[in-house]
Amino acid sequence: MTDEWVAALRGTAAERAEATARLYDLLLRIARSELHRRSGQHRITGPEQDDLAHQAAGDALLAITAKLDQFRGESRFTTWAFKFVMLEVSTKIGRHFWRTATVRLDAEDWERLPDRLGFDPDQQSEWHDLLAALRKAVDEELTEHQRRLFVAIVLDGTPADAVAAKFTTNRNAIYKALFDARRKIRANLVANGYLDHDTSRRA
Amino acid sequence: MNGRAALERFLATDPYDTGCDEAIEILHVYAELVATDPAEAERLHPGVAAHLHACGPCAEDLTGLLAAISESGA
Numbered sequence: 677m678t679d680e681w682v683a684a685l686r687g688t689a690a691e692r693a694e695a696t697a698r699l700y701d702l703l704l705r706i707a708r709s710e711l712h713r714r715s716g717q718h719r720i721t722g723p724e725q726d727d728l729a730h731q732a733a734g735d736a737l738l739a740i741t742a743k744l745d746q747f748r749g750e751s752r753f754t755t756w757a758f759k760f761v762m763l764e765v766s767t768k769i770g771r772h773f774w775r776t777a778t779v780r781l782d783a784e785d786w787e788r789l790p791d792r793l794g795f796d797p798d799q800q801s802e803w804h805d806l807l808a809a810l811r812k813a814v815d816e817e818l819t820e821h822q823r824r825l826f827v828a829i830v831l832d833g834t835p836a837d838a839v840a841a842k843f844t845t846n847r848n849a850i851y852k853a854l855f856d857a858r859r860k861i862r863a864n865l866v867a868n869g870y871l872d873h874d875t876s877r878r879a
Numbered sequence: 880m881n882g883r884a885a886l887e888r889f890l891a892t893d894p895y896d897t898g899c900d901e902a903i904e905i906l907h908v909y910a911e912l913v914a915t916d917p918a919e920a921e922r923l924h925p926g927v928a929a930h931l932h933a934c935g936p937c938a939e940d941l942t943g944l945l946a947a948i949s950e951s952g953a
Binding site for chain 1: 881882883885886887889890891892896898899900903905906907908910911934935936937939940943944946947948950951
């Protein structure tokens, strides 16, 4: 099947047209399923959701045909193709977030952090100092950019793909900035005795 | 998971973590491995596995890709 897809997409004009149409139908089905599967993460429903599915399928198809030479046969063609659908669905959900968001990027609601992390409110005496130290570490150790990302994603719970859309950047850049921020915060908390040394995961 | 454990997990960083770009680059290969043998997938691609443990959005894409593989009967 993989060879058939690739051959058809590189074939005559008639073969390419037929294969492209068939591939679009498949991508659309997957996009619809994925948007349904993620329905707990977005508030997109009805015709708007279907429109988003069409956009995701269409943009995925464009990426697939543009990058066909990059397909190396290390997986089935359809698995490789479906990956583009997932990425497009993620991007579009991220962009759509701001149409209905009620939170500002700089809301900075530190009061929500204990609940977001699952700290028991009845045991505040146990974690109050730790979280105060965490806030101090965020204020003192992070760059302004890292701090904005921490506030948006960790404090305010804004999805990373939505933050990427707002800052006109990409998920990888955000992840790397937060990765560095996490290391800095951890180092600070270890140095000040709030966390034990060296519990970092190793692959 | 209690608050302290969740905080420690959030702050734990793996030096082998590949980051999003590299994980996404081979996500289709990794997904097919996971679909048949998750332990083998982690053994062959430890840096990708480390990243997917830490990155919610990439992990979500993998979950979606696995669902798509299953749905398509591939």
